[in-house]
Amino acid sequence: QKEVEQDPGPLSVPEGAIVSLNCTYSNSAFQYFMWYRQYSRKGPELLMYTYSSGNKEDGRFTAQVDKSSKYISLFIRDSQPSDSATYLCASLPSSNTGKLIFGQGTTLQVKP
């Protein structure tokens, strides 16, 4: 079993839709949870990170962590064609390790 699981998609939505991207993780020691966006043939770009359970909002993006169910979510409101990319979730066991554990990534296409 992979430590972080993510449905690879692809996920296709019309412009303006609310997008829900999800991951599950298996290691209850994970404390930090990140979402990265990766455009084709580019490096990953950090969107946001959360510590432990709860929600975090940044503009059109909301990250949500439910540690009881080991579930990580990213919501994108009013999706735009420019949001078309691969979205990677990642986890860190603690703040003093450099080893990010990534999911496989979900490919999102937002159609105009």
Place this chain on the structure above:
Amino acid sequence: NAGVMQNPRHLVRRRGQEARLRCSPMKGHSHVYWYRQLPEEGLKFMVYLQKENIIDESGMPKERFSAEFPKEGPSILRIQQVVRGDSAAYFCASSPPGTVNTEAFFGQGTRLTVV
């Protein structure tokens, strides 16, 4: 403030040759991480370095791969005697002192093709 710089962007090597990938972290960053991304797969951690020290190399293959981050100059990921299975995108990330990976910024990657 320039981002994380990786070079070359594309590298072609014949089987058995050596590949050298370079990474210059962002200004003021003292932590460097290397990840590998195989086609249709997520990023896999390889190694975490600070200046002149390897902190965690648990993701590095036992043979042919090595990494360094000298006091002066870029971090280097070296792959000796490359094989076709080494073909992948290699990403470097860096973070400031005290934050470890929660604020890591990635470079654009080096795409290695072994022919």
